[in-house]
Amino acid sequence: MNEITRSQLAAMLLITDAFALFCFTGSISLMTVAGLSAGILLQMALAVPLIKLGGIKVRAAYFFYLIYLIMWGGLLLEMQWKTSKHIYIPYENSAGIWGKLLISGLIAAVCLYISSAGIKAMGRASVIAAFIGAICLLIAAVSGISHLDPENFSRAESGRTLTEELITGFAVSGGTGSLAILLGITKGRSLKNVSLYFIGKGILTAAVTLTAVSVAGGIMEITDFPVVTAAQVSQPFSSQRIDSLFLIVFAIFAVFSIAVQTAASAYVLGELFPKFVRFRSSVSLLLIIGAAFLLWKIPLNSGIIGIGAIIALFVIPFIVLIFKSLGMRKGRVQ
Amino acid sequence: MEELKIIPDLKQNIKKIRELSGNSSDILVNEFYAGGIHCALLCCEGMLSVSIITELVLEPITHIPQKNDIHELFRHIQDRLLLSTDRPTAEDYNTLFRLLHSGFAVLLGDGIDKALAFGVQGYFSRGIQEPSGEGNIMGAHEGFIENVRTNMSQIRRRLKTPDLVMELFVRGEKSKTDMCLCYMKDRVPAKLMEKIRSSLDDIELESILSTGYIQPFVESNRFELFSSTGTTERPDVLCSRLIEGRVAILIDGVPFAVVIPKLFCESFQTLDDYSFKPYYSTFIRWIKYGAFIISILLPAVYAAIVMYHPELLNSTLLMLLVESEKKAPLSIVTEVTGVLLMYEIIREAGIRLPKPVGGAVSIVSGLIIGDAAVNSGLISTPLLTITALAVISGYVVPELNAPMTVLRFAFLLAAGIFGLFGISLLACAVLVNICATEDYGFPYTAPLSPFSKRGLSDTAVRTGMKKMQKRGFTVEEYHE
Numbered sequence: 139m140n141e142i143t144r145s146q147l148a149a150m151l152l153i154t155d156a157f158a159l160f161c162f163t164g165s166i167s168l169m170t171v172a173g174l175s176a177g178i179l180l181q182m183a184l185a186v187p188l189i190k191l192g193g194i195k196v197r198a199a200y201f202f203y204l205i206y207l208i209m210w211g212g213l214l215l216e217m218q219w220k221t222s223k224h225i226y227i228p229y230e231n232s233a234g235i236w237g238k239l240l241i242s243g244l245i246a247a248v249c250l251y252i253s254s255a256g257i258k259a260m261g262r263a264s265v266i267a268a269f270i271g272a273i274c275l276l277i278a279a280v281s282g283i284s285h286l287d288p289e290n291f292s293r294a295e296s297g298r299t300l301t302e303e304l305i306t307g308f309a310v311s312g313g314t315g316s317l318a319i320l321l322g323i324t325k326g327r328s329l330k331n332v333s334l335y336f337i338g339k340g341i342l343t344a345a346v347t348l349t350a351v352s353v354a355g356g357i358m359e360i361t362d363f364p365v366v367t368a369a370q371v372s373q374p375f376s377s378q379r380i381d382s383l384f385l386i387v388f389a390i391f392a393v394f395s396i397a398v399q400t401a402a403s404a405y406v407l408g409e410l411f412p413k414f415v416r417f418r419s420s421v422s423l424l425l426i427i428g429a430a431f432l433l434w435k436i437p438l439n440s441g442i443i444g445i446g447a448i449i450a451l452f453v454i455p456f457i458v459l460i461f462k463s464l465g466m467r468k469g470r471v472q
Numbered sequence: 473m474e475e476l477k478i479i480p481d482l483k484q485n486i487k488k489i490r491e492l493s494g495n496s497s498d499i500l501v502n503e504f505y506a507g508g509i510h511c512a513l514l515c516c517e518g519m520l521s522v523s524i525i526t527e528l529v530l531e532p533i534t535h536i537p538q539k540n541d542i543h544e545l546f547r548h549i550q551d552r553l554l555l556s557t558d559r560p561t562a563e564d565y566n567t568l569f570r571l572l573h574s575g576f577a578v579l580l581g582d583g584i585d586k587a588l589a590f591g592v593q594g595y596f597s598r599g600i601q602e603p604s605g606e607g608n609i610m611g612a613h614e615g616f617i618e619n620v621r622t623n624m625s626q627i628r629r630r631l632k633t634p635d636l637v638m639e640l641f642v643r644g645e646k647s648k649t650d651m652c653l654c655y656m657k658d659r660v661p662a663k664l665m666e667k668i669r670s671s672l673d674d675i676e677l678e679s680i681l682s683t684g685y686i687q688p689f690v691e692s693n694r695f696e697l698f699s700s701t702g703t704t705e706r707p708d709v710l711c712s713r714l715i716e717g718r719v720a721i722l723i724d725g726v727p728f729a730v731v732i733p734k735l736f737c738e739s740f741q742t743l744d745d746y747s748f749k750p751y752y753s754t755f756i757r758w759i760k761y762g763a764f765i766i767s768i769l770l771p772a773v774y775a776a777i778v779m780y781h782p783e784l785l786n787s788t789l790l791m792l793l794v795e796s797e798k799k800a801p802l803s804i805v806t807e808v809t810g811v812l813l814m815y816e817i818i819r820e821a822g823i824r825l826p827k828p829v830g831g832a833v834s835i836v837s838g839l840i841i842g843d844a845a846v847n848s849g850l851i852s853t854p855l856l857t858i859t860a861l862a863v864i865s866g867y868v869v870p871e872l873n874a875p876m877t878v879l880r881f882a883f884l885l886a887a888g889i890f891g892l893f894g895i896s897l898l899a900c901a902v903l904v905n906i907c908a909t910e911d912y913g914f915p916y917t918a919p920l921s922p923f924s925k926r927g928l929s930d931t932a933v934r935t936g937m938k939k940m941q942k943r944g945f946t947v948e949e950y951h952e
Contacts, residue, residue, distance in 0.1 A: 143922055143923075145922075145923055146922070241893070244890075244897055245897065248900050248901050251904065252900065252901070255904045256908065258908075258952075259904055259908030259910075260904060260907075262908075262915060262917055262921040262922060263900075263903045263904045263906075263907040265920075265922075265923060266903060266907070266917075266920065266921050267900070267903065375786070379783040379784065381783070382783065382784050382891075382892055383784075383892075385892050385893055385896070386892055386895070386896045389892075389893050389897055390896050390899070390900055393896075393900045394900065
């Protein structure tokens with residue numbers, strides 16, 4: 139049985155969320171931190187129908203999730219493309235189109251290998267990858283705190299209201315589609331499984347955004363990717379820089395976050411078309427690459443993506459739950 | 473030959489045996505009369521003990537009183553005489569030859585279509601010696617040898633419980649190799665044993681000459697960088713594995729046992745860990761984890777940092793490296809690859825050559841080539857130090873040396889082209905490959921992932937024996 143554990147589910151989803159935060163465009167302020175945190179609380183509340191269902195296992199709903207997972211995977215791939223020019227990837231032509239294509243191609247190839255190894259193997263690897271990433275992020279956070287300038291908190295302004303930040307919070311939570319699908323193959327009680335993920339997400343979001351504000355608050359207006367800039371600016375040592383270490387975390391998280399979408403959509407493809415056994419991961423990845431071209435102009439934290447996340451997390455599970463309870467009642471009457 | 477039943481006529485029978493064996497010179501046929509009946513004692517030269525066969529078989533058998541027919545004679549031998557402890561019978565030529573070639577003396581009689589065999593094996597084999605590959609300070613200094621039955625006795629001496637089961641079977645169409653499946657019947661689920669037996673049934677090899685012949689049959693079919701079955705040449709280590717609910721396969725002619733399943737963390741555990749104080753064992757274990765990482769990644773990280781990410785170095789170290797590298801004529805990746813390849817060639821030569829010459833090779837390579845390469849400026853000193861450190865670190869975990877060697881080159885190549893980015897991507901692929909390694913439902917990466925808090929007491933640290941005693945661990949805990 140291709141079942142995963144609670145920690146594996148949380149690790150896979152947290153890596154996706156962390157990567158979405160790395161690719162966050164626009165300014166981050168304390169309002170953003172509050173909006174994203176409130177968004178996570180709201181998401182947890184909206185996840186109640188999903189928790190009751192124990193994951194999506196309905197054929198009709200699978201079509202929506204397949205499209206959603208492919209779109210989100212495409213967005214992540216697109217964001218990797220856009221962010222990579224801000225992270226020094228050492229290849230002679232890495233700044234040019236061919237260099238970028240090669241880098242994205244390499245990431246896609248590794249994603250294909252990872253997703254074809256199966257969700258179980260990917261889940262196990264995600265736990266280790268998340269642990270390594272957490273250590274690297276902790277170093278960045280500690281060095282950020284050691285150079286803390288309290289004025290940065292007041293200097294940083296996002297120019298968005300709390301409601302807008304709340305929607306932004308949903309927009310960078312594209313992992314809700316994978317949550318709905320992967321929850322169905324996770325061992326243990328759904329409430330515990332989902333709670334662990336959301337608690338982890340809360341801590342991760344708060345740590346990353348607060349570090350970004352504390353380190354890059356003063357230069358927020360001139361930064362395209364505040365989290366990347368924060369990682370580059372925060373240095374724990376006086377005589378040497380460590381921003382290349384962020385490259386490791388970025389590469390690992392990019393690969394795993396896209397691989398999670400690929401593996402989850404390959405799983406959905408398998409559920410929809412049971413006879414389609416071979417090349418499911420390859421087809422999923424190709425669709426994700428196609429989606430990346432299609433969604434080229436859409437920024438990661440746009441409202442439309444936020445709506446998609448709400449539909450994946452709440453609307454579809456709620457409808458499925460209603461249909462399920464109606465069906466059960468009908469069965470009882472008969 | 474399997475279907476061929478033994479011919480009751482002795483003359484015809486001997487003729488058939490000679491024909492089937494191609495008149496092989498090592499098959500000795502001794503015709504004689506026992507109880508007044510024409511018999512023949514067959515044996516394979518050099519496979520049995522002359523003194524045992526003389527004292528325990530020939531002497532009593534030639535003093536049997538007169539018998540009416542061969543059936544009465546064979547009944548007498550079987551019921552009244554205890555000529556040896558192992559007394560199988562053969563009714564076909566396949567069994568007869570297997571017994572004969574295993575060192576049994578086979579008695580044939582005129583007028584009967586079966587043969588009696590007596591276990592009087594006494595072939596020369598190496599005595600029990602200290603294992604060469606699994607060094608140990610505080611534990612036993614006995615290792616497995618090439619004789620499967622001696623190896624079985626070594627295990628039995630250490631585990632005197634009836635729960636220890638040893639199942640002998642034969643595989644290899646031509647070699648007819650004796651193999652032994654060992655397990656604790658109270659610790660290994662019957663379903664797992666069925667699966668392992670079924671995997672072993674798939675073996676249709678002509679010969680089985682080393683553990684590598686059978687390992688692919690008990691491992692998963694997917695490409696695995698690290699082997700999910702282990703090998704050991706130490707009976708004490710094998711006993712500890714059996715107690716933990718693992719299954720072992722002994723092969724006649726091979727001084728190693730195959731252990732199923734194997735976990736990644738086990739490669740870092742030695743018997744000495746349990747002889748020293750826990751704090752020291754924990755320290756040594758972390759040294760080994762560090763050595764594993766250093767062995768694979770150090771040359772690659774060095775190349776990546778010097779070539780692409782010099783900001784990761786502090787100014788003093790940077791200046792030192794710049795100073796030494798500016799004299800070297802080759803690129804860093806070429807230099808490291810060259811040094812690593814040179815080392816692999818020297819190592820291979822050292823292993824294959826006779827021991828006295830092997831020593832000379834080490835001197836020539838280490839002192840003359842190494843010193844000359846640095847003095848001539850072909851290789852920089854820091855690079856040679858880094859490479860030597862990586863190679864030596866690989867020997868801290870000898871079991872994983874083969875995959876570590878290949879991975880060292882792969883990471884170096886990735887680092888040379890893409891720096892830390894390349895290392896990260898390859899690390900992801902390797903990590904997933906390791907995590908996907910699984911046999912019979914036992915994940916190779918347990919207890920790290922899937923995470924088991926209890927399992928960390930003998931991986932991240934080494935807890936005291938009293939706590940371990942309470943833990944009562946079996947590998948079944950990790951089964952998924």
